[in-house]
Amino acid sequence: MSEVRQESTSSLQRKKPPWLKLDIHAPMGAAVAGSALEAPDLPAEHQHAVAQILRPQIANPKYVTNNPTLTTVALEKPFCTFDGSVSKSASYEVHLYVMVDSATTISASVMDNGNKSLGATFEQTHGGKLGPYKAATFNVPHCTSPPKLSDIADVAKAPAVLTQYLIRVGDDSACLYDPNLQEACNPPLSEDTSYRFKFVLVDRITDIVKDQTLWSDPIKTSKLKPSSSIDIWPGQRSGGMIAVTFVLSVLTLVVAAAFLAAL
Amino acid sequence: MAKGETGVRCFQGMLIMGNVIMGLCGLALMAECIFFVSDQQSVYPLLEATDNDDIYGAAWIGIFTGFGFFCMSVLGIVGVLQSNRTMLLVYICLMMIIFAFEVASSITAAVHRDFLTRNLFLKQMLEKYQNPEPVNNDDNWKSAGVTRTWNRFMLQDKCCGVNGPSDWQTYTSVFRTVNNDADFPWPRQCCVMDTLGTPINLDGCKLGVSGYFHNTGCYETIAGSMNRHAWGVAWFGFAILCWTTWVLLCTMFYWSRIEY
Numbered sequence: 205m206s207e208v209r210q211e212s213t214s215s216l217q218r219k220k221p222p223w224l225k226l227d228i229h230a231p232m233g234a235a236v237a238g239s240a241l242e243a244p245d246l247p248a249e250h251q252h253a254v255a256q257i258l259r260p261q262i263a264n265p266k267y268v269t270n271n272p273t274l275t276t277v278a279l280e281k282p283f284c285t286f287d288g289s290v291s292k293s294a295s296y297e298v299h300l301y302v303m304v305d306s307a308t309t310i311s312a313s314v315m316d317n318g319n320k321s322l323g324a325t326f327e328q329t330h331g332g333k334l335g336p337y338k339a340a341t342f343n344v345p346h347c348t349s350p351p352k353l354s355d356i357a358d359v360a361k362a363p364a365v366l367t368q369y370l371i372r373v374g375d376d377s378a379c380l381y382d383p384n385l386q387e388a389c390n391p392p393l394s395e396d397t398s399y400r401f402k403f404v405l406v407d408r409i410t411d412i413v414k415d416q417t418l419w420s421d422p423i424k425t426s427k428l429k430p431s432s433s434i435d436i437w438p439g440q441r442s443g444g445m446i447a448v449t450f451v452l453s454v455l456t457l458v459v460a461a462a463f464l465a466a467l
Numbered sequence: 468m469a470k471g472e473t474g475v476r477c478f479q480g481m482l483i484m485g486n487v488i489m490g491l492c493g494l495a496l497m498a499e500c501i502f503f504v505s506d507q508q509s510v511y512p513l514l515e516a517t518d519n520d521d522i523y524g525a526a527w528i529g530i531f532t533g534f535g536f537f538c539m540s541v542l543g544i545v546g547v548l549q550s551n552r553t554m555l556l557v558y559i560c561l562m563m564i565i566f567a568f569e570v571a572s573s574i575t576a577a578v579h580r581d582f583l584t585r586n587l588f589l590k591q592m593l594e595k596y597q598n599p600e601p602v603n604n605d606d607n608w609k610s611a612g613v614t615r616t617w618n619r620f621m622l623q624d625k626c627c628g629v630n631g632p633s634d635w636q637t638y639t640s641v642f643r644t645v646n647n648d649a650d651f652p653w654p655r656q657c658c659v660m661d662t663l664g665t666p667i668n669l670d671g672c673k674l675g676v677s678g679y680f681h682n683t684g685c686y687e688t689i690a691g692s693m694n695r696h697a698w699g700v701a702w703f704g705f706a707i708l709c710w711t712t713w714v715l716l717c718t719m720f721y722w723s724r725i726e727y
Contacts (some may be wrong), residue, residue, distance in 0.1 A: 216720045262673075270675025273636060274648040278674055357678050371675070392649040431593040431638045438581045446704050450579040452570045455563045455712045459566060463559065466719040 493536025500529035512612030573704035
């Protein structure tokens with residue numbers, strides 16, 4: 205199972221355009237700062253295209269080892285992805301859409317007719333089976349000061365680094381049962397199901413979609429093996445056990461025979 | 468006695484030395500078995516829950532046979548010194564009984580050592596840990612024991628699961644049906660805790676960020692000590708029996724040659 209997970213992760217990594225150097229995975233701060241610095245050099249049209257060809261990525265498996273789990277998937281936040289579309293005057297936020305992988309996912313739209321972002325919830329879409337649902341909303345991640353993943357080992361900095369760096373889909377197990385919930389609900393996913401994810405840049409006031417990434421490659425939640433399948437038979441007996449049993453049986457016979465002879 | 472006085476004295480000396488060694492080994496065996504039974508690691512609930520704690524039975528037998536060997540060695544020495552036929556006959560008969568019991572103890576320990584596999588503990592942990600609906604009182608008792616023992620192991624020995632925390636993510640388990648995966652990918656005891664007993668970073672623990680969860684399995688701690696001690700009970704018992712055989716054979720020879 206872990207092999208499959210490794211494979212899917214590496215294929216995700218590979219599909220990242222190499223020339224973008226958005227390699228936030230690198231633990232060195234230099235590479236991260238480099239990508240942030242390089243972005244403004246690109247021509248404006250090119251920048252706008254950046255988000256259109258990027259896909260959401262799974263969080264760096266070097267740091268986040270338990271991912272994807274049965275019901276959660278941790279994704280890297282879209283660093284520097286939407287730079288070309290952000291204008292100074294408006295304020296933006298990023299919406300995360302989740303959908304079960306199917307033939308129609310690639311063309312599934314997260315906009316309604318007025319270019320506004322969809323407000324579909326987990327329940328309305330039957331957990332993403334009928335279409336994409338909005339799982340989370342967060343601020344546009346800072347491109348200029350991305351978190352250093354090497355800081356994660358520092359207990360004091362870890363909470364901040366984790367919140368800045370990743371978004372865990374399926375994290376909130378209580379929101380489905382909360383009648384007063386106003387924001388997007390991010391309940392646990394189903395196990396052994398492939399999901400696709402999409403980040404969308406939305407104007408905070410008008411709710412109009414300004415930019416979006418592609419749908420991610422399918423990411424499959426893991427699956428459990430039944431515990432009854434575990435074989436507890438010890439298999440071949442150890443040589444020691446055979447030796448002890450055999451020799452002791454012989455010794456017992458010898459002693460008994462000797463006793464009879466001595467009588 | 469057909470041979471000369473010196474030969475007899477020599478043979479008596481040999482028997483006495485054999486008995487002294489046997490008595491001392493008996494004491495050592497008793498001490499070892501007491502140590503095993505006292506269960507310093509408190510793993511007994513795990514074995515009890517497998518319905519297969521015969522290895523403890525073997526150790527209990529070892530305690531009594533060890534003490535028996537010690538007492539018999541005293542009787543044997545006195546018997547040889549006095550060349551008393553009755554006393555030696557009693558000695559031989561009792562020794563054969565103790566011998567048989569020690570054979571049983573040694574073989575049981577050797578056989579059951581093979582059963583202490585990873586999968587045995589893994590399956591038991593998955594099926595009994597935090598079991599909220601035990602089918603009967605017996606199951607209730609065992610589940611509680613397993614839960615308690617695992618909680619303590621994972622906290623004290625900074626380990627998680629049998630092979631590692633992935634056990635909880637790989638197999639179905641009672642724990643998984645009781646707790647949801649998003650909040651409890653593995654028990655909280657697998658998280659690195661501060662002195663107050665709260666995880667130092669719960670999100671890091673859930674995500675499996677190194678440094679915030681225990682990445683090693685508990686199998687070595689649990690089965691390691693158990694296996695070593697059972698090995699001792701089996702093979703030390705075996706060694707004593709090999710020695711005792713010769714002492715017993717020589718005593719029988721001596722007994723058959725004593726003149727009335």
